[in-house]
Amino acid sequence: MKQKMALFQQALRDASVDAWMMYDFRGTNDLALHMLDVPSDAHCTRRWAVIIPANGSPVKIVHRMEQIPLEHIDIPTILYDTRDSWNQALENALRGFTTVAMEYSPMNAIPVTSKVDAGTVESVRALGKTVVSSADLAQRFTAVLSEDQLAGAAVTGGQLRDVIMNAFAYIRECMISATPVSEYDVQKRILHEFKERGMETDSAPIVAIGPNAASPHYAPSALTSSMIESEMVVLIDAWCKRSSPGAAYADLTWVGYTGVAIPADVASTFAIIADARNAALAIVHERYRAGKPVYGYEVDRACRSVVEAAGMGSHFIHRTGHNITTEIHGPGVNMDDYETHDTRNILPGTMFSIEPGLYIPGILGMRTEIDVVVQHDGLVTVPSSPLQTSVLPLLADEWQQ
Secondary structure, eight states: OHHHHHHHHHHHHHHTOSEEEEEESTTOOHHHHHHTTOOTTOOOOSOEEEEEESSSOOEEEEETTOOGGGTTSOSOEEEEOSHHHHHHHHHHHHTTOSEEEESOOGGGSSGGGOOSOHHHHHHHHTTTOEEEEOHHHHHHHHTOOOHHHHHHHHHHHHHHHHHHHHHHHHHHHHHHHTOOOBHHHHHHHHHHHHHHTTEEOSSOOEEEEHHHHTSTTOOOOSSSOOBOOSSOEEEEEEEEEESSTTOOOEEEEEEEESSSSOOHHHHHHHHHHHHHHHHHHHHHHHHHHHTOOOBHHHHHHHHHHHHHHTTOGGGOOSOSBOEESSSSSOSSOOBOSSSSOOOOBOOTTEEEEEOOEEEETTTEEEEOBEEEEEOTTSOEEOTTOSOOOSOEETTSSSOOO
């Protein structure tokens, strides 16, 4: 923890911020728990804070009856019990600082970084402090993956692509043999293959025929599922990671068609999202090659502008992509200027999805999704290449890409 504290302090100096106040009450600040190595199931029923100055000695404020959860953090302790003693401890710990970083987002612009309640922010401001967002600081310690994790995710990405192709092959076999097959049947087959390959997921994959896929988070179940028949668009969105500690997720979406030839309208719709995906990937490549920062909202803009230019902007109803870590939706930068305005810089050592989609209610939904890795040396890679360039004609002699 001593080494980690030094890294926190260097980050504060790099950002020209006086201090960082990591605050939690009953597990509301999962970012602070992660950064300070506090188990998510730790018995924390009282509020606590760790104050880390850019220079000087960090301190922790803990309740007199609940010192154990933070005892592994070997820094000076300020004990409190009453509300007045909490306020006094906070004032003493923050004395001399002007700017204080917290897990807070102005106007809740980036919800995944907004973990501290408004009242606590107000109490710090009442001490004459300027509260700034820790969004960029925190992602250095919550979203950056090790080289081993990135390498493992690349292997998982390749395996996941194979699983998805096997699922399409299964649909193809059922179509050719006239064997009834449902979305749920395919979903169960994917989950079975995950288990056989030693992989796990936090929820079942999406297998959806065209009209069902028009709802982006539709997923079949034993009670709700449609039959897959000929001349249908079928979308498969699956995510998984190795069943081992510290493993990072892979997350991919591919689209097939249960016919020999792809209808022109289906082909043209997919071409729009493929072009949009490529534009998003291109801006990340270009900025890193030039040694310039690239922000989440810019990637979303690059992607969305292609869809809008094609006159389909109203059918692209979600952000372009999300951060990926050991959680499928990680705490790092999202590719988003639609649902939120993510101004965070995409850091080396991080991974994220690019997944534009078009959704026409009751008619058709399509999405293409890739995982993008920014290596620690700044090299931008797509571990699950090749990218899907057109809808897979599942009944054609040559149907895979």
